[in-house]
Amino acid sequence: MGLFLPQSISRRRLLLGAGLSGAGLLLNGCGTSLGVRQVGNLTEPLNQAIEKLLLSQNAVPEFSASAIEPDKLLINSFNGTPDLDPAQFRLVVDGEVNQPMDFSLADLQSLPQKDMVIRHVCVEGWAAIVQWGGVPLQALAKLVQPKPEARYVFFTSADGYYESWDLASSLHPQTLMVYQKNGQPLSPQNGAPLRLASPIKLGYKQSKWVTQITFMNELTPRLGYWEDRGYEWFAGL
Template sequence: MTRSFLTRRRFLIGSTLGASALTLSGCDILEQNTAVASVIRSAENLTMKAQRLLQGRDALGREFTETDISPSFRVNGTSAPDSEDYVELAEGKFANWRLKIDGLVDRPQELSLIDLKRLPARTQITRHDCVEGWSAIGKWTGVPLGPVLSSVGLRPNARFAVFHCADKLEKTLDGSGRYYESIDLIDAFHPQTILAYQMNGKDLTVGHGAPLRLRVERQLGYKQAKYIMRIEIVDSFAGLWGGHGGFWEDRGYEWYAGI
């Protein structure tokens, strides 16, 4: 994908984001038309398959050097979840935080931040591309997601990893306003897909997703879920709010946001 194509794509998606931010109660009129939405989703699926065919499943996203790290890295999305539970965890420096992993697994687990930091880590310097039109390069350290999922015993019908987060972008009774994201197991086991707990050599700040955020380096910024509380392994998105696999996807965005 060329840089100019990516720029145009960001503009188009970013324009949608601006509209959605103003009217978070629903999707675009076209997205409300089932037939049109079906065509859009089919085209997205073809795009995903084409990109993976051209790039290869394990092709790495570009990595940079220490000298390339951006002097400032904007906070994307929520700057601080305001729920009582999260505030209490943050005040305790996340000592009582636990990452719950469940769903279609044989051995559900709850891992502390200390547990995760004891696992083999990966550090990568990559560029974050936001749909709002800005980019920044940061150094991320965390545990590769693939081995974590392998340790819980994925069942044969497992297809997607869903990341349930602590932040809410809408105050809704049914929970649909809580941020969540998902990737398939191909991306989950990609070598650059990590559960990051450090940025630029320091523990994540609240603004950047403390205590844990996803880095899936071959996709756009809204896929990089922050404030992760739970990873649920599922075989479909049918039981997840809008049914499209993510907060913004339920509001018309592409599920596969490859770059």
């Protein structure tokens, strides 16, 4: 989810400004101001095309339960942990669908549960092998029936975080809305009552505290919290 705490972002911005005013640091100045957007814009469409090409609807091989690394999954959030009451929780699934629906946590838990032991990879560079349990987004899609024009999925979180995914990745068999981690009920810090989990996207794509899933025909200018600050949108693994 979150990649840096807000304090460290402002520190980075500060350093960024300092780097720009320090005229001697040519390479750094070039990297921070001129270069980044242009360089990204130049090759990101190509990288994204390759990522889409690589994306397969087959399941990514999973790990054994003994490979789970409980200590390695670090907590990231852009704005702390929202205080949510699981009893009051509702997940709204709407947008370009034939049957908009909403689910309580009990509704979701009554659907067939899927478990997976996968590697969660954070954009920061660390990774953790985690067991997740929940409902495939594919199963929810079957219930709400997305219209044929739907090509993207937008995830809204209770803390103001937001994400958008391509439909193929969203309907991947291992893209789950999870309420369980390492055999235990999901903790609030990890995204309870409900979060996204998938082996095929970087961690910041895997929204915590998801309250609304919206199928869309087109992307909006709001691609995602970190994407709108410069990170890649597809972020496929």
